[in-house]
């Protein structure tokens with residue numbers, strides 16, 4: 123039987139196993155919306171802005187490991203989605219974004235609501251496709267999911283002109299596609315793995331530095347097994363939090379600009395660095411000239427272009443992180459050799475000395491609400507078991523420092539692009555994927571206003587998010603830099619004319635609370651968590667002057683942290 | 687170091703812009719770039735001349751390989767290879783100057799492919815260096831127009847870039 127392009131679209135998604143998509147309608151995609159109207163297998167979540175739709179799909183993808191799917195119209199619909207696409211790209215999140223396009227015969231004509239979606243998104247997608255023939259539609263959709271979810275994942279855009287969605291053809295959804303130009307690697311080179319193990323077993327001051335790749339590659343279990351087998355210290359990047367249980371003694375905290383003192387010092391002094399699914403980002407390495415001066419480096423990554431990009435490595439291993447880690451565990455278990463216990467003990471002694479500096483300490487007796495205290499308490503009240511999304515700024519760093527994630531896919535934040543506005547819509551996607559779990563969005567009064575309209579979406583779909591707004595009346599991270607590096611000239615970082623967040627939440631049909639005394643923090647959080655089926659917006663009036671410590675200043679090495 | 691990178695890629699609209707976009711987005715330089723379909727119409731072959739340290743060239747080849755449209759690539763400069771570029775030069779050729787131009791063209795094994803009473807058009811093929819040398823040998827004031835094809839390259843002997 124022949125189907126229209128719009129029907130093929132819906133059938134293809136169903137056959138791909140998609141049960142939820144995030145989107146916003148418009149002229150170029152009306153045939154598709156009509157086809158969606160006639161079915162009930164795929165739920166469509168109507169956000170209030172296309173950026174919200176992409177972030178929501180992104181949150182869904184990060185928390186489940188499944189691809190997030192987005193549908194937006196041509197022109198402004200597509201351009202509004204770009205921030206979300208770029209956010210997913212920087213953090214290697216699998217998304218498939220369908221953008222409407224003007225009819226084929228009008229492409230290039232400056233037609234109404236025309237934008238060059240392929241050109242605009244090219245630098246921030248893993249790949250994109252323009253569908254020029256309805257007979258290619260189903261296969262292109264299959265390819266889009268294949269490319270988005272395999273190898274190093276990433277967003278893929280499929281641009282569909284309106285006339286294609288009306289034309290008819292036979293429907294056939296391929297079970298599999300192969301592309302001669304795209305062959306992601308799976309297993310690591312056996313010889314390289316052996317070389318790495320040799321180096322690891324001889325190490326005197328080893329360090330496991332692991333990133334988002336461990337989470338994306340579902341390798342947290344293998345990482346934990348390897349780390350326990352070897353007894354090595356583990357640090358996670360901002361993107362890798364949860365890849366190794368944060369409450370484990372072998373975990374030395376996050377590394378990088380606002381990482382812990384012990385993690386950064388251990389990085390600086392290690393003699394063998396095992397980087398796994400991490401990419402030596404500048405926020406991690408500090409001054410690259412001063413990075414890990416004495417270390418031989420092993421780097422495991424699925425993307426060859428990540429290896430030796432910023433830092434030259436000694437043993438590169440390209441492959442699926444999980445496969446490589448499993449191979450390592452097997453080889454080590456099979457051999458009699460183990461790391462030397464006494465040298466390792468000395469190394470741990472040194473690390474414990476660094477740890478005893480208690481670099482995350484803060485004033486617990488203040489009359490003002492310390493943001494760190496809110497997160498400390500949030501961690502306790504939720505038993506460390508919530509999904510936590512964040513926006514970007516100081517609150518993001520505090521959340522990363524104080525919420526100890528023991529499981530992967532629980533910490534959802536925009537690490538690469540640093541997109542303010544990400545937190546709330548991402549939390550919606552997480553909640554839709556995990557209906558019965560606690561989902562918290564940690565945000566600031568600056569960031570939350572970038573996608574505040576999504577409170578309406580939360581009402582429509584009864585999403586009982588818990589929003590923790592650390593309201594310091596400043597674009598705090600900007601203010602902190604201005605305090606440190608611009609002699610306190612706070613240009614445009616004071617947030618004036620803030621809304622009454624309690625009333626705002628209420629007007630969207632939610633529960634609002636304002637908390638301005640440290641003594642009320644715990645009870646407010648408990649009360650909010652007890653409101654299981656309501657979205658609660660907690661506006662915490664925090665200490666305006668608080669800064670994120672410790673910190674590697676610009677140009678500094680990892681051993682040059684400023685402590686409180 | 688100067689590198690000649692040859693790329694086989696899907697002959698699809700947009701493939702060229704992905705390569706060009708990659709170079710501009712990552713700040714790599716392109717000295718020249720040529721592209722045309724191959725004997726297999728589903729593939730185009732691109733030849734790209736770039737400069738960079740070993741680390742940069744390594745990144746360039748990795749990033750190119752990562753593009754979904756790129757099927758296969760080869761750094762010609764990794765082994766013995768032949769490099770050719772074609773250049774068309776239109777020069778003012780009047781009175782006794784005509785003789786001299788003909789002589790210079792012959793020395794470089796150029797061919798005069800179009801003649802008017804005031805101009806010659808000379809076709810010349812060779813490495814980029816040879817073409818540069820030819821232009822230097824000409825009186826600048828006589829040059830009306832220069833068109834260079836960009837470099838193409840092929841490996842010597844058995845080494846080949848094919849599927």
Ligand SMILES: Cc1ncc(C[n+]2csc(CCOP(=O)(O)OP(=O)(O)O)c2C)c(N)n1
Pocket residue numbers: 513514515516517518540541542543565566567568569570592594596597598599600
């Ligand atoms: C879309 C976007 N615009 C600008 C920035 C730059 N920026 C980084 S942090 C920050 C301040 C965030 O303020 P707020 O959300 O109140 O959080 P706080 O730092 O106060 O915790 C800004 C403006 C950004 N990351 N994203």
